[in-house]
Amino acid sequence: MKQTSGIDALLEALKQSGVNVDGRFDADAEAPSDGAGRSGGNGGGAKPPHVHMEVPFADRMAAWGKKALIIAAIVIVLIGLAAYWWFHPPINIHSTDTWMFVAVFILLPLFLVFWSKSHSYKAGTGKVEANPGKAKAFKFASYVPVAVAVLGVIGAIMSLSIFPGNAEKYANVLQTDTLDFANDIKEVNYSEIPIIDRDSAVLLGNREMGSIPEFVSQFEISPLYSQINYQGAPVRVSPLGYADLFKWFTNREAGIPAYALVNMTTQDAEIVKLGDNPIHYSQSEPLVRNIDRHVQLSYPFYMFDEKSFEIDEDGHPWWICPVQTRTIGLFGGTTINRVVLCDATTGETQDLAIEDVPQWVDRAYPAELLIEQYNWSGKYKDGWLNSVFGQAGVVQTTPGTDGSLGYNYIAKDDDVWVYTGVTSATADNSIVGFVLVNQRSAESHFYSVPGATEASAMQSAEGQVQNLRYKSTFPLLINVSNEPTYFMALKDDAGLVKKFAMINIKQYQYVAIGDTVAECQKSYQALLATNGVSTGDTETLGVLEAQGKIVHIAQAVVEGNSHFYVKLEDGDNIYDFALPGLIEIVGYKEGDPIAFKYVEAEPTNPVEEILAADGASAAATAKEAQATGDAAGNAA
Template identity: 60%
Template sequence: MPAQGPDFKDLFEHLRREKGGKGAASGPSLVDQIAKWSRRALIIAAIVLVVALVVCYWWFHPALNLGSQQVWTWICGIALLAILALAVAAARSIERAPLLKKLMVLPGAVIAAFLVGLLLSQPFVPGNAERYATVLTTTDGDFATDIQQVDYADVPVIDRDSAILLGNRAMGSIPEYVSQFEIADTYSQINYRGRPVRVSPLAYADLFKWFSNRDAGVPAYVIVDMVTQEAEVVRLEQPILYSDSEPLMRNADRHVQLSYPSYMFDQKSFELDEEGNPWWVYPVQRKTIGLFGGTTIARVVLLNACTGETLDFAVEECPTWVDRAYPADLLIEQYNWSGAYQGGWLNSWLGQEGVVRTTSGTNGELGYNYLAQGEDIYLYTGVSSVTADNSNVGFILVNQRTGDSRYYALERGGATEDSAMASAEGQVQHLGYQATYPLLLNVAGQPTYFMALKDAAGLVKMYAMINVEQYQSVATGSTVEECQEGYLTMLAADGLLSEDAAADASSQREVTGVVATVAQAVVEGNSHFYVTLEDDPAGTIYDFALPELIEIVMYQPGDTIAFRCGEKIEGLATVTVSELL
């Protein structure tokens, strides 16, 4: 009987191994399970995997470029699958297992290369901080010389939110469009035929509307004049076929990426050429530090939104009607690199001597605005010290087509944009108006914040001007002309401008004549009297706003009247009166 003991022990060990090795609760590994598949099952799995990868590439269309982190995600994922496949093959063939395990080093090396490339892109790597600081080259400029004197015919008086309200209102006047389309949220600011405007294409309202209208395409785009506040839905002879609202082959992003598979595209914009044809503008990124660092723009691809035609230009050769070759967010990031690392990486963390950054915006967004000069759009943002951000030490203007960057220092420092907005809102706190993000103007050689004041409905009610360096006083007015007059008077009172210079800078003129007609209307809840004068060949219509000019109610046709008003602005039907004399 004692001799049978070892047999029971061997049987127990055999049963334990059958149940999974060391413990009965543990099961076979994933590799062991896959290793038991038949060859046919493995071939089918491989085909399904390849088809899935092709479909995913078509749908997500990542750039086939080693500078793209998105494509590295795919590469590392494939490398991990390769390691799994080699492990399965090693489990199926004991003889070839040593060789297959050695081959796992190759996909492992690919993953290691990604980590090394990521490391070499960091600013703390020796030499990288200096390279980051020079991605954007900024030179010093003279504000009074470089920036043209303000022309109120070109001053945008509304922001993006107001443009959206005006665009929706214009869209609502066309019932056949409202039922099928909506306005895309693009609203790019561009210079169109010498005027600052925001443009945005229509988009299919939903997937079913796309299915019903995909053959005819998108019939129009919306353009909002930021000076006159006029919005228009522009009908196209040839419809827009390539847009964001196209889900399949005519999706604009997919069409461009598959046409240029190795290009890494940055944020696109919607623009118009001088003939009013709609284009998508795609900046092409180039990485200059490590695998992923030092992003800049090397080329620009233009996509005709109607035909699908693409044009490829070096960034310095793109057409002059293109306004946004360099995205605003990228320019802000580039300048912040130079502001942080001009003294080296260690200084950016410890001493922080001379370290500056662009000023922050509101609602968690970047703080910048746009300035129209000639044919180009310039990005504006203030610059503050990283150790004391309660005032600006200067500001920058960057040409979004060429990338030319200029820095303008403030001798005595200046107000930050958010403090200027707070000052303007405090001036009209009894009305509860909200200030838009400031626009930088050159008024009589003085850098000046200009902003609109909006009511709770988002409608512009007043305007404000604040000197960037002398920001204690605020000039407001119901019209741009009235605000300007108050601002020039304030500059003269503060000693920043002589009375003669203030008079020369004023666009106001005195008019005397005999009233021909008087008409009253209510515009956006405010009463206005519109007056024409006898013997006026131009037939100018003068706008008297109430309650500021309440005395106008006493005038009748035939009465002699004298008043002060601005010059007539092209595109505006009326001339605003600032004062009765």
């Protein structure tokens, strides 16, 4: 039996796998060889075999006639058009979706066709004769899609912040003004403050939806729940959607009959029926009336950002579709320059410049885009090198508790503003201030208020009710007696709001808890007064007056602050005089008469101000007496 060498076994394996192996070992194709396939010349060294690999796909394509190529081209075009209609990417050189679509459906097929034709003509196959000219032409053509892809990569590199000059551009995408908190943020109106978060709104909306059996069986509430200002109140709105494909087929002619509306202040939820003007364009539509497809095909060259569902002041439903523009390189520096308004009932659209957007529109700029833009300015304001190495003055928005972005919404001047804290680059447990950005105009304000982060405040609030295991919502920023304050709801495991908390941002150990907003407010302002913080207008606190003779006075230091505790002869109440705000108390002793204003609280009653015998403020009387004495001295 003939023994097979290792090289013979390798060649046989290559033949079995479809590789055409030319087994001649000589360098000259015309050199004679013996029957064993070895060269017969002068004992020259053996050359390795010439291996020719055939590509069946390339060979078949090379053998196609003109008719087959035309049919293939038509099929590819039809598939491309169908893919474009289904995926509807914008036709815009600045869109990454466009580049991905072109790469998958155009550049890759062209490269494969040109490369396979070049390969077949270069070496020749059983069906195609070798043709160096055609091989070279197709090889050159295969470089074209590669060159286009390389241009996209270059554009992406030119969009990076490390590219010269880009860091300054990123820092200036969003312009932020520094303002004073007490002057710019009005004191909170508790009848307008949103006391629940999105998750609670979803629970309330779904509960209300369950009370309408004919809707539950056919529709479900969309998870959007956009927060807007509606008729002066903060609300969340979300359209209904078809429950499944079969329910869409059954109800598509009649449309979607209602949307959910949840008042964030009163916690009232309702399903608003639209009567003869139902929603026909929505995200639950799978085909032509899908809102994303409808708007994109109507404006094929626009790049749309996150769409939101809103209602105007008459309760009519609209889709708000922000239009992106790129300001840095090919893909960088995203911002909004236009907004397309789409009537959810008729599908009619309005294309508006950002400055022409009507007042009732609240969400022209997506919240996460605004936070990203502010982070660019906080990171790159002193250049790219500083953002990576020195990081002097580098700040960023505070993260959420679950690793996502941490932000909330504030109603201000009939607009919705995105609120988030601002912390250092190391993301420690303190903030250097906070930022508000208008979602309609991108107007941005920074307020320098050092204090605790939202996550720290949430933990502090939860610590007050740790025995109940309530969880805190992400805080709202409010102004209480010119004190920047976190306000949050405390929810049980079922997601129901059980209590409310207020925490002073500067001194986050000042935590007030209440079963109602009014009770929480009263407890918080009493806490401020106890710690020597003036609470301003006392009428809203239910401030009382007391007077009598001091029967006991004692001094104590609480959390580093001095307090005088006083009892009067006609009661058992203990009154708390906090220093340095009420420094006049040091001039009183047991047996002295005293009059003052205080707030009822437990276990002590914080005093607001000390009154003189005629009912005026003792501090004001003392200043007036001092001024009179100084004037008399000058006259003498």
